[in-house]
Amino acid sequence: MSHFTPNSGPYTVVGLGEALFDCFGERTVLGGAPVNLAVHANQLLCHAHCRGVVASAIGSDPLGERLQKELAARGMTTDYLTVVPEVPTGTVQVTVDVAGHPQYEITENVAWDGIEFTDSLAQLAKSCSAVCFGTLAQRAPISRKSIQHFLASAKNALRVCDINLRQQFFTAEVIESSLQAANVVKLNEEELSVIGELLKLESRELPVDDQIAGLQRRFDLSVVAFTRGEAGTVLYSGDERVEGEVPKYLRQPQADSVGAGDSCCAALIVGLLLGKPLGEIVTLANRVGAFVASVQGATPELPAEILELVGR
Ligand SMILES: Nc1ncnc2c1ncn2[C@@H]1O[C@H](COP(=O)(O)OP(=O)(O)O)[C@@H](O)[C@H]1O
Numbered sequence: 001m002s003h004f005t006p007n008s009g010p011y012t013v014v015g016l017g018e019a020l021f022d023c024f025g026e027r028t029v030l031g032g033a034p035v036n037l038a039v040h041a042n043q044l045l046c047h048a049h050c051r052g053v054v055a056s057a058i059g060s061d062p063l064g065e066r067l068q069k070e071l072a073a074r075g076m077t078t079d080y081l082t083v084v085p086e087v088p089t090g091t092v093q094v095t096v097d098v099a100g101h102p103q104y105e106i107t108e109n110v111a112w113d114g115i116e117f118t119d120s121l122a123q124l125a126k127s128c129s130a131v132c133f134g135t136l137a138q139r140a141p142i143s144r145k146s147i148q149h150f151l152a153s154a155k156n157a158l159r160v161c162d163i164n165l166r167q168q169f170f171t172a173e174v175i176e177s178s179l180q181a182a183n184v185v186k187l188n189e190e191e192l193s194v195i196g197e198l199l200k201l202e203s204r205e206l207p208v209d210d211q212i213a214g215l216q217r218r219f220d221l222s223v224v225a226f227t228r229g230e231a232g233t234v235l236y237s238g239d240e241r242v243e244g245e246v247p248k249y250l251r252q253p254q255a256d257s258v259g260a261g262d263s264c265c266a267a268l269i270v271g272l273l274l275g276k277p278l279g280e281i282v283t284l285a286n287r288v289g290a291f292v293a294s295v296q297g298a299t300p301e302l303p304a305e306i307l308e309l310v311g312r
C-alpha cells in the first residue's frame with residue numbers, strides 16, 4: 001500500500017488496549033496510550049460529529065468508576081469498556097526527570113490484560129474508521145488475541161501501530177505481527193533501533209532514513225511517523241519525507257512530556273482521515289505534541305488555535 005484513501009466519515013477513532021491511571025506520587029491522572037489517543041482524537045474531531053472511543057477493560061473498583069466518569073466528562077462513550085471483576089483497574093507509576101521525560105513502572109495482572117473480543121467490539125471493528133494499538137496491551141494472551149481479532153476485522157480502517165515499547169513487555173513476535181497488521185506506524189529512535197535488532201532488519205546499522213526505508217520494504221506501510229521529541233515529527237510515505245516547524249509553547253511549571261506521542265499520533269490519524277496533505281498533518285502533529293509536552297498530564301484541553309487547524 002502506498003496511499004490511504006479516506007472515506008467520507010463520520011469517523012470513529014478507536015484507542016484499543018490499556019486504560020489506566022498514571023500515578024505521579026500521590027497525583028493520579030487518566031492515562032494509557034490508547035486512552036490518551038482517543039481523548040485527543042475526540043477533541044480534534046468532535047465538531048464534525050466524529051468521535052474518539054476507548055476499547056479496554058476496567059476493574060470493579062473505585063478507579064474503574066473514576067475512569068468511566070472521566071471519559072463521560074469529556075463527552076466520550078464508555079460502551080466499549082468491559083468490567084473484569086477479579087482484578088484491579090490498571091495503574092502506572094510515572095517518574096519524571098528534570099527535563100520532563102517520563103519513566104514508567106507498569107502494574108501487572110490488571111483489568112486491561114483481560115480485554116475480551118465481545119460482539120460489541122466485533123461490531124466496532126467492522127465500522128470504525130481508524131484503530132490505534134500498541135505492544136504493551138498484547139503482553140497477556142486474552143488481550144493479545146482480542147487485539148489481533150479486532151485488527152483482522154477492521155479491514156477498511158486505518159490500523160495504526162503506536163509501537164510504544166515498555167519495560168520487558170514486548171517480543172519480536174508481537175512486534176512482527178503488529179507491523180504486519182498495521183498500515184501506519186509511529187515510533188521513536190530508540191524503538192526503531194530495538195525493532196531493527198529484534199527483526200534483524202538489514203538496514204539496522206544505516207542512518208535513520210535508510211532504516212525507515214528498510215521498514216517500509218519489509219511491511220506494507222502507507223505512512224511511518226518518526227517522533228523526535230523537541231526536534232519534531234518526520235512523516236515518510238512512499239518516497240516522500242516530510243518534516244515541519246516545531247512550535248514553542250511556554251513550558252508550564254511541573255510540565256511533563258507524558259502523552260505527547262499519543263496526542264501527536266491522534267493528530268496524524270485525524271489528518272489522514274480528513275485527507276489533509278502530509279505537510280499540514282506534520283504541522284498539526286507537531287503543534288499538538290508540543291502543546292501536550294508543555295503542560296502537566298497527558299490529556300489537557302487543546303487550545304482553540306490548534307482546533308482551528310482541523311477546521312473548527
Ligand atoms: N519538548 C517538546 N517540544 C516540542 N515538541 C515536542 C516536545 N516533546 C514532544 N514534542 C512533539 O510531540 C511529538 C511526539 O513526542 P515524543 O516524545 O517524541 O513521542 P514518543 O512518545 O513517540 O517518544 C514529537 O515528534 C514532537 O512533534
Ligand SMILES: O=C(O)C(=O)C[C@H](O)[C@H](O)COP(=O)(O)O
Nearest residue numbers: 031032033104258259260261262
Ligand atoms: O500506555 C502506556 O504505554 C503508558 O506507559 C502510560 C502513558 O500514559 C502513555 O503511554 C504515555 O505515552 P506517550 O505519549 O508515549 O508519552
